Amino acid sequence: MSAVRVELPQHLRKLAGIAGHEVVLDMTAPATLGAVLDALEAAYPALRGTIRDYTTQQRRAFLRFFACEEDISLLALDAPLPEVVANGSEPLLIIAGVAGG
Amino acid sequence: MSSIRLLVGTRKGAFVLTSDGKRKNWKIAGPHFAGWELYHLKGSPADPNRLYASQSSGWFGQQIQRSDDGGATWTPVDNKFAYDGTPGTHQWYDGTAHPWEFKRVWHLEPSLTDPDTCFAGVEDAAMFKTTDGGKSWHELPGLRTSATGPAWQPGAGGLCLHTILLDRAHPERIVIAISAAGAFRSDDAGATWKPINKGLYSKYIPNPTAEVGHCVHHIAMNPAKPNTLFMQKHWDVMRSDDAGDQWTKISGNLPTDFGFAIDVHTHQPETVYVVPIKSDSEHFPLDGKLQVFRSKTGGNEWEPLTRGLPQNDCYVNVLRDAMAVDTLEDCGVYFGTTGGQVYASPDGGESWSAITHDLPAVLSVEAQTLP
Numbered sequence: 410m411s412a413v414r415v416e417l418p419q420h421l422r423k424l425a426g427i428a429g430h431e432v433v434l435d436m437t438a439p440a441t442l443g444a445v446l447d448a449l450e451a452a453y454p455a456l457r458g459t460i461r462d463y464t465t466q467q468r469r470a471f472l473r474f475f476a477c478e479e480d481i482s483l484l485a486l487d488a489p490l491p492e493v494v495a496n497g498s499e500p501l502l503i504i505a506g507v508a509g510g
Numbered sequence: 511m512s513s514i515r516l517l518v519g520t521r522k523g524a525f526v527l528t529s530d531g532k533r534k535n536w537k538i539a540g541p542h543f544a545g546w547e548l549y550h551l552k553g554s555p556a557d558p559n560r561l562y563a564s565q566s567s568g569w570f571g572q573q574i575q576r577s578d579d580g581g582a583t584w585t586p587v588d589n590k591f592a593y594d595g596t597p598g599t600h601q602w603y604d605g606t607a608h609p610w611e612f613k614r615v616w617h618l619e620p621s622l623t624d625p626d627t628c629f630a631g632v633e634d635a636a637m638f639k640t641t642d643g644g645k646s647w648h649e650l651p652g653l654r655t656s657a658t659g660p661a662w663q664p665g666a667g668g669l670c671l672h673t674i675l676l677d678r679a680h681p682e683r684i685v686i687a688i689s690a691a692g693a694f695r696s697d698d699a700g701a702t703w704k705p706i707n708k709g710l711y712s713k714y715i716p717n718p719t720a721e722v723g724h725c726v727h728h729i730a731m732n733p734a735k736p737n738t739l740f741m742q743k744h745w746d747v748m749r750s751d752d753a754g755d756q757w758t759k760i761s762g763n764l765p766t767d768f769g770f771a772i773d774v775h776t777h778q779p780e781t782v783y784v785v786p787i788k789s790d791s792e793h794f795p796l797d798g799k800l801q802v803f804r805s806k807t808g809g810n811e812w813e814p815l816t817r818g819l820p821q822n823d824c825y826v827n828v829l830r831d832a833m834a835v836d837t838l839e840d841c842g843v844y845f846g847t848t849g850g851q852v853y854a855s856p857d858g859g860e861s862w863s864a865i866t867h868d869l870p871a872v873l874s875v876e877a878q879t880l881p
Contacts, residue, residue, distance in 0.1 A: 420545055420570060424586065455586040459570040463590050464612065471569040505569045 411436045413445050413490070414500040418472075421460070421503070425453040431500055440495035442474065443486030460503060475502040514836050515580065515878040517561065518846055519548030522870035524563055526581040529865075533842050533856040536865045542584060543575065550831055550874045552618050553580075557625035558878050562644060564615040564630070572614050574630075576644045587644030591615070591632055594651035600634065601663040610634045610654065617831060619674035622681075629700075631671030635662060635688040637700060650700035653686070658705055658722045665690035665725050665744075672830055673729050677736040685739065685754060690725035693741070695754050706754030710743065727770045728830040735779035740809070742772040742830070747784055749809050760809025765796055771833035775858060776841045780808035783835075783843060783859060785828040794825040802845070804859050818862035819853065826851065831874035838879060846872025 416431040434452060438444040450457045461468060468474070473482040476494045484490075493499040516527040523541025542548075546565045554560040559580040565573040572591065575584040597610035613633040621627035626643040637650040653659075653671075662669060673687035684696045685706070692707040705721050715723045725744035732738065741748040741757065745768050748757040761767035766786045775781035782805045788796050795801060800819045803812040826849035836842040843855045850869040855862045 418569070420567065424570075424573065455573075458572065458589050462571065464592060469569065469571060 411440055411495050412497045413440050413448075413494060414497050415445065415449055416500045416502045418503060418505040420505070421456060424459065425455045427453065433497070436495075440490045441487050442481070442484050442490060442501075445490065445501060446486075471506040473504050473506070475504055476500075512838060513880045514838070514842060515553075515558075515880055516834070516844060516852065516865075517551040517553065517563075517581065517874075517876040517878065518852060518869065518872060519551050519563070519831075519874035520846075520850070520870040520872050521547055524548040524551055524565075524581075525869060527852065527865055529854075531838055533836075533838075533854055536854075538866055539581070541870075542581070543573075546573070547614075548873060549614060550617050550876075551581075552620055552876045553878045554620040554625040554628075555622050556620075558880055560620070560625040560643075562618045562620060562628050564618055566614040572612070574615065574618075574644050574647075588640070588646050591630070591638055591647055592649070593636060593654065594649040597654070599660060600669060601661060603664065605663075607660070610636070612636075613668060616670045616672045617674055619676060622676050622678050629674050629676075629684070631674050631686060633668040633670040634664075635669045635671040635691060637671060637674075637684075637686065639700070652696070652701050653694060653703045656694075656703050658691070661722055662688065662691040663723065673726070675729060675731050675739070677731070678733055679736050680753075683736075683753070685729060685731070687726040687729050687741075689727065690744075691722045692724040693726050693729060693754055706750075707757070708755065709750070709757030709759075710748065711746070711759075712744065714744070728772050730773045730782070732774040732776070732779035738779060738808075740772050740774060740782050742769050742784055744768065744790060747772065747782075747809065760805070762805070762810030762812055764803055764812050769828075770830040771828045771845060773833045773835050773843070775843075776835050776837045777839070778806070778841075778858075781806045781858070782809060783833065784812075785833070785845065787827060793827040798823045798825060800824040800826065800847075802843070802855075802859055802862075815855075815859040815862070817860065818855075818864075824849075829873055831876075832872050834875045834877040836877040836879045842877065844875050844877055846875045848872065 434448045512531045518525040523544045525540035529536045551563040561577040563575040599607035602608035617631040619629045630638040636654040638647045675685040677683045694703045710724045739750045799821045802815040826847035833845040846852045848871040852865045
C-alpha cells in the first residue's frame, strides 16, 4: 500500500470540492498512471470525464502529466510511476495548458 | 407579489439575476462556476427551484450541475453522454464522413411536468434524456440514427442541437433544431423523428430546398398556440402554423433578416421579437444601432424598438439562446449580448434598460416567473 500525492488544476479542485493544492490517494494497486487516475476518479466522482475523455479514455488535449520535472504525459497507463511518486515523496502534477487573451 | 429570476449563462460563469415584479431593481448573484463556459441554464416548470446548468470547458470537458434551491447551491451530477451503440458518421465541413464525437451540451430543456426529467441537446447533434434528476443520461438514438443523419453537416459553431420545444397540449411532441441540419419533430416522445424543413430556402447549400442542411438558428413557440412556430434561420425569419410541416417566410420589412435570437410574447401569440444582425460575416447590429424588432401581426410587418438601447457604436451580438420572456401580465422581455450587457423590458419591448453592462459574453438567458 502506498500514498500517492496528486496536484490538480484549480478548476478541478473547485469542481471536486478539494481544499488545498493536492490530494493524497491510498493505493492498493501498483502505482501506475492508470491506477492513480482510477483511484482519483473513484475518490472524487465529479472528476470523471474531466482528465480523460469518457469514451476514448484518452488524456484531454489541454492537460499534461508531470513528475520529477519530467513530462510523463505519454507514459503508458500501465507503466509504473517513478518510485518517488509511488512512495509519496514527489507529487504527480496534472497541469492545464495556459490560456492567454 | 411575483418576482423574476433570470438565469444567465456566460463565457466565464453563470449569474442569477433577481427582481420583484416591477423589474426595476435587480440583484446579481455569481459568478457560479467561475471561469467555465455556461452554455445554458434552465429551471423546471414543475419545480422552479430545480435548475439544470450546462458547464463546459475546452480543458476539462462537460459538466452538468443541478440546483434544488433556485441557484443558491449546486451539485455536479452525471456528465457522461455516450452515444447509443456505434455512432457512425455525419458529414464534415469538406463533405467527408466524420465520426460522431460528443463535445458539449448546448441546451437543457426540463420536462413540463417532472422535475427529474430533462432533455439535453448536444454537439455532435443528438438528444439525451435524464429521468433521475441528472444522475444518468441516455440517448434518444432515433434522431441521430434517422435516415438523414449521415448527411448532416456542422455549421461554423459545430453540429449542435440547440433548440428543444416541448408542448403541453401534445405531450408526445418534441420539436428540435440543429445547425446546420434543420428542424425535426417527434410525435412519439423522441422515439422517431422526421425533418420539418419544407418551405425553407437556403441559397448557401447546393440544393436550396433540400430536406436537410438548413442552418436553423432558433425556434420559438407560444405555449397557448403550439402549432405556430417562429424560426430565425441563418438568413430569413419564418413561421409555420402546422407544427413545422410547412414554413413561410415572414421577414417582411426587416432591415436584415439574419440573426440568432427569436421569441414570442407570453400573452400575444402573434407578437414576435427578433434582433436583426447585419450579416453572416458581420455579426453585429446594422449601423451600430442595437434594435429589437417586434411584429404584432405574426410577421411581415415589423417595428424597431429602440428606447433605452444604444443607438451609436454598438457592435455586439445576441446569441440564439440569449432572449427570453417572463409570464407577468405586461410580459417582460430580456436579452443578453456578447458585450456582457443584459437588457430588460418590463413592458413588452416598449422600453429597455440594462440590468448590467459588464458580465462576460452572454451565451444564454432564461426567465423564471416566481409566485
